[in-house]
């Protein structure tokens with residue numbers, strides 16, 4: 001298992017970037033959310049989730065948020081609350097094992113064209 005310093009991004013899963021501002025950059029207050037944020041209106045939560053559902057970065061954003069747990073303890077990210085991300089991490093660990101991040105990094109490398117790993121896997 002690879003250990004990275006607390007609070008630093010896993011370089012195998014960099015935060016996705018967009019050439020145009022994403023909705024969470026344009027209206028960050030909409031994406032504020034913490035554990036037990038019961039006062040948060042459901043309508044606002046739904047607006048943030050809708051924005052994420054239309055975002056072209058959503059899949060990579062979710063992966064980044066799941067892997068980089070220390071960087072994503074709060075907020076709506078890729079349509080998920082902090083609690084949902086914890087549940088998703090638990091499911092990944094149950095399915096892929098405690099080194100699930102390394103497993104995903106290996107799969108990512110294998111899926112990338114030009115690495116030769118697809119040919120070896122075939």
Ligand code: SF4
Pocket residue numbers: 022023024025051052053055056057058061062076077078079
């Ligand atoms: S999917 Fe990620 S990058 Fe896109 S709006 Fe949602 S939080 Fe922002």
